Amino acid sequence: MDDATNKAAERNECFRQLQKMFIGAAVSDVSEMAALLAAADGVAPAGDAGARFRKLAHDLRGTGGGYEFPTISDTAANLEAAYLTESSAEALKQSLALLSKAVDDARQDLDSAPASTVE
Amino acid sequence: MTEKVLLVDDDPKLLGLVQHHLAEEGFETIWAASGEEAIDILAHEKPAAIILDLLLPGISGFELLPRFESEWPQIPVVVLTAQGDLNKVVSCMQSGAVDYLHKPFDGTRLAISVRNATNQGQLKAKVESLTTELRRGEGFDTIIGESAAVQKSITLMRRAADSDIAVLLGGESGTGKEVAARAIHAESGRRTGPFVAINCGAIPEGLIESELFGHEKGSFTGAIHSRSGCFEQADGGTIFLDEIGDLRSDLQVRLLRVLQDHSIQRVGGEKEIKVDVRVVAATNRELKSEAAIGEFREDLYYRLAVFPVELPPLRDRDTDALLLTAAFILRFSERHGKIIDGLAPEARRALQSYSWPGNVRELENVIERAIVLEDGTSISAESLPLEVLEHARQVGGGDIDTRTTPASREEIVSFEDEERQIILRALELTQWNVQEASNRLGLGRATIYRKIERYGLKVTL
Numbered sequence: 001m002d003d004a005t006n007k008a009a010e011r012n013e014c015f016r017q018l019q020k021m022f023i024g025a026a027v028s029d030v031s032e033m034a035a036l037l038a039a040a041d042g043v044a045p046a047g048d049a050g051a052r053f054r055k056l057a058h059d060l061r062g063t064g065g066g067y068e069f070p071t072i073s074d075t076a077a078n079l080e081a082a083y084l085t086e087s088s089a090e091a092l093k094q095s096l097a098l099l100s101k102a103v104d105d106a107r108q109d110l111d112s113a114p115a116s117t118v119e
Numbered sequence: 120m121t122e123k124v125l126l127v128d129d130d131p132k133l134l135g136l137v138q139h140h141l142a143e144e145g146f147e148t149i150w151a152a153s154g155e156e157a158i159d160i161l162a163h164e165k166p167a168a169i170i171l172d173l174l175l176p177g178i179s180g181f182e183l184l185p186r187f188e189s190e191w192p193q194i195p196v197v198v199l200t201a202q203g204d205l206n207k208v209v210s211c212m213q214s215g216a217v218d219y220l221h222k223p224f225d226g227t228r229l230a231i232s233v234r235n236a237t238n239q240g241q242l243k244a245k246v247e248s249l250t251t252e253l254r255r256g257e258g259f260d261t262i263i264g265e266s267a268a269v270q271k272s273i274t275l276m277r278r279a280a281d282s283d284i285a286v287l288l289g290g291e292s293g294t295g296k297e298v299a300a301r302a303i304h305a306e307s308g309r310r311t312g313p314f315v316a317i318n319c320g321a322i323p324e325g326l327i328e329s330e331l332f333g334h335e336k337g338s339f340t341g342a343i344h345s346r347s348g349c350f351e352q353a354d355g356g357t358i359f360l361d362e363i364g365d366l367r368s369d370l371q372v373r374l375l376r377v378l379q380d381h382s383i384q385r386v387g388g389e390k391e392i393k394v395d396v397r398v399v400a401a402t403n404r405e406l407k408s409e410a411a412i413g414e415f416r417e418d419l420y421y422r423l424a425v426f427p428v429e430l431p432p433l434r435d436r437d438t439d440a441l442l443l444t445a446a447f448i449l450r451f452s453e454r455h456g457k458i459i460d461g462l463a464p465e466a467r468r469a470l471q472s473y474s475w476p477g478n479v480r481e482l483e484n485v486i487e488r489a490i491v492l493e494d495g496t497s498i499s500a501e502s503l504p505l506e507v508l509e510h511a512r513q514v515g516g517g518d519i520d521t522r523t524t525p526a527s528r529e530e531i532v533s534f535e536d537e538e539r540q541i542i543l544r545a546l547e548l549t550q551w552n553v554q555e556a557s558n559r560l561g562l563g564r565a566t567i568y569r570k571i572e573r574y575g576l577k578v579t580l
Binding site: 011015021026 | 130131132133135136139143174200201222223224225226
């Protein structure tokens with residue numbers, strides 16, 4: 001392999017590691033949102049809990065696409081919009097489930113994809 | 120050296136992504152999780168660019184933008200946010216952001232945007248540095264003179280410069296009123312704006328109104344295009360109205376209205392055009408007396424003479440004529456390609472004793488003429504105009520060599536000593552920055568280096 005190819009492979013592998021780290025953080029964020037929703041006891045989280053819920057959705061919306069997971073960005077955007085339009089706890093739960101699935105699918109895709117060869 | 124980019128975003132997940140894309144462009148990313156943290160970092164780091172999120176805990180990105188613009192104007196800011204509202208984009212750009220990216224963003228687009236921003240920042244810094252360089256030698260440093268009379272005028276003008284107050288410069292013809300007006304502008308808050316000078320006495324009567332206020336197309340024969348006047352051209356800066364005493368009485372009324380309303384109407388126009396202009400006027404006439412007897416509008420006089428400053432005639436400026444002579448010899452010998460760096464004793468005595476009715480302008484002309492005529496390495500009496508020599512002979516009792524010097528000029532310093540002092544002073548004031556010293560003296564760098572060698576000047580920092 002020439003230098004340029006080697007460098008590109010190294011860069012791809014580096015990005016793959018970043019994607020893994022992102023997915024790890026996204027799994028954790030989704031869990032936190034689920035906990036916030038559960039703690040709100042049948043209504044949408046409010047006050048500090050609500051702000052935190054919105055912030056987690058907002059950040060996943062902003063970063064998912066950058067890590068090449070557009071579905072995470074889209075589903076997180078839907079969740080943030082649902083929160084901002086004062087949707088019911090049930091609607092938020094459904095939106096969060098879609099986000100959770102997007103994160104899970106992304107993790108599985110990442111795990112099944114072959115790693116780049118770096119000499 | 121690796122250029123640093125400051126990422127201001129509270130989402131740690133973004134850091135790795137931004138680092139990854141910017142590393143490819145050779146940038147090192149430093150991270151601030153809040154506006155407060157960014158301000159702390161900027162106190163000791165100078166990144167090449169800032170990437171700013173709008174939704175931040177504490178101080179928001181919207182609040183940070185104007186602060187960055189005022190405190191660190193040379194660092195370009197790229198806004199990166201998931202808020203995609205067009206009004207917000209416009210508002211960010213108006214607050215000084217150079218680019219705006221939506222999250223989720225494309226890494227290549229981010230890298231290009233940051234590279235463009237840093238290039239723009241470097242250009243901005245370069246322009247500012249060149250502008251500062253150009254502005255050197257425009258302020259009060261350009262007024263050469265150590266006499267109490269001129270120093271008093273400079274002190275007054277310095278006080279007036281900072282405000283927008285109207286200044287009326289008085290003094291005989293040739294005392295340097297335009298140089299003084301330019302210095303006031305250069306040291307005022309309007310220094311980045313235009314300086315527009317107009318000689319009210321030198322413009323033909325039929326044109327002065329249009330020159331001052333502009334005209335609309337077809338407003339008079341020959342007005343084939345609309346044209347802005349001096350007031351519009353000076354918007355945001357200073358207008359210098361020289362020989363204001365010569366302004367026609369009907370135009371005095373119009374000028375008074377401009378000063379009162381801060382707006383003008385072009386000749387043949389109906390629209391009021393707002394102008395933000397500082398007025399510095401000058402006259403060599405006794406305008407106050409003329410106003411008192413109705414030869415100049417009294418109300419206009421008091422509008423113009425809010426801060427009157429009198430520039431002294433050269434004959435009242437002690438030994439300033441010699442300092443000016445030294446500066447003019449340096450300037451003109453370089454301009455005319457002559458190696459002249461001295462003044463013969465007779466020429467020196469003649470220049471000292473002459474009364475200079477035409478003031479600094481006359482002295483400047485006399486020295487330039489002498490430089491052109493002179494074949495030797497110092498200015499001899501023969502190169503001076505007859506009236507200067509005649510006057511010296513009369514004052515000196517018929518013999519220029521045996522003339523008794525006036526009491527105030529008893530201490531005769533050699534021309535070389537004075538030249539040496541002028542150059543040394545300029546170098547000390549500029550901390551031996553030869554380029555800056557040469558700019559301030561209006562000389563080439565090579566001349567300064569030659570003089571440093573000739574006089575054996577040593578760095579005294």
